[in-house]
Amino acid sequence: MEALLKEEHYTPHLEGKPNMLVCKNLKKVYPTPKGEYVVLDDLQLKIRQGEFVSIIGHSGCGKSTLLTMIAGLNPISGGNIQVDGAPIIGAGPDRAVVFQSPSLLPWLTALENVMIGVKQVFPKATKAEKIEICKYYLDKVGLGNDFDKRATSLSQGMQQRVGIARAFALKPKILLLDEPFGMLDSLTRGELQDVLLEIWQKEKITAVAITHDVDESIFLADRVIMMTSGPHAKIGDELFIPFKRPRNRRDVLEHPEYYDYRGYLIDFLNH
Numbered sequence: 669m670e671a672l673l674k675e676e677h678y679t680p681h682l683e684g685k686p687n688m689l690v691c692k693n694l695k696k697v698y699p700t701p702k703g704e705y706v707v708l709d710d711l712q713l714k715i716r717q718g719e720f721v722s723i724i725g726h727s728g729c730g731k732s733t734l735l736t737m738i739a740g741l742n743p744i745s746g747g748n749i750q751v752d753g754a755p756i757i758g759a760g761p762d763r764a765v766v767f768q769s770p771s772l773l774p775w776l777t778a779l780e781n782v783m784i785g786v787k788q789v790f791p792k793a794t795k796a797e798k799i800e801i802c803k804y805y806l807d808k809v810g811l812g813n814d815f816d817k818r819a820t821s822l823s824q825g826m827q828q829r830v831g832i833a834r835a836f837a838l839k840p841k842i843l844l845l846d847e848p849f850g851m852l853d854s855l856t857r858g859e860l861q862d863v864l865l866e867i868w869q870k871e872k873i874t875a876v877a878i879t880h881d882v883d884e885s886i887f888l889a890d891r892v893i894m895m896t897s898g899p900h901a902k903i904g905d906e907l908f909i910p911f912k913r914p915r916n917r918r919d920v921l922e923h924p925e926y927y928d929y930r931g932y933l934i935d936f937l938n939h
């Protein structure tokens with residue numbers, strides 16, 4: 669079991685890669701009618717370029733708080749966050765977020781929804797180039813025949829595909845995912861995990877995904893980070909997942925050590 673915790677068993681694609689994300693002494697305090705509530709305290713986290721990290725922890729421990737702080741959408745109370753060596757100042761297209769609900773603009777088509785971000789990130793590109801970028805990512809998520817469908821006519825799974833395309837089309841340095849498949853049925857969830865991993869593998873983006881699903885956390889990640897329960901939550905433990913990439917669900921599930929990894933995470937959550 670000890671072997672599971674050692675970095676030397678880490679996946680080879682991260683060898684020699686610098687840190688892309690560093691959270692140092694991170695603190696978050698929310699004011700409440702009963703006084704200050706310290707959600708995160710002295711949290712330390714380093715994520716390497718191209719690494720896929722899953723975050724698990726009990727409901728309310730502060731996972732979304734951490735993710736929205738990294739996204740620059742939630743002010744930091746103490747400590748700092750650096751992306752690619754520079755402290756973050758607010759939100760920016762270098763950090764794309766995929767939320768549980770994609771919140772597409774309903775009156776726009778799939779392509780137009782992706783285009784909103786593309787226009788901001790590639791202002792100098794021609795219209796044709798921008799359309800090409802949108803179509804490329806929509807095609808990658810399996811919506812090659814649905815560019816012109818309005819968001820309202822897309823199923824929940826298709827809308828989340830647009831959400832993923834929209835995030836990748838920004839060409840971010842870090843992809844932040846907050847329970848991205850939480851609202852989907854298990855079949856669609858599995859399909860979208862595969863889609864996500866396929867594009868991530870190709871784009872070599874650093875990714876951080878919050879999930880409540882232990883199997884999903886293992887299947888997606890190079891490392892699973894376990895947060896302690898709040899208040900004053902921090903990183904409690906981490907597990908390196910060395911299964912070879914590209915990953916195949918059946919291979920992962922049939923791996924002789926799979927249930928050791930799963931059991932380790934479930935034990936953490938039960939204590």
Ligand SMILES: Nc1ncnc2c1ncn2[C@@H]1O[C@H](COP(=O)(O)OP(=O)(O)OP(=O)(O)O)[C@@H](O)[C@H]1O
Pocket residue numbers: 698699700705707725726727728729730731732733734898
């Ligand atoms: N704006 C806010 N003001 C006050 N308290 C807040 C605010 N946002 C979140 N909290 C509290 O901070 C704690 C952490 O919330 P957060 O949503 O980050 O947890 P989480 O781990 O993502 O939860 P879940 O797994 O249920 O989504 C919770 O106790 C929550 O009630």
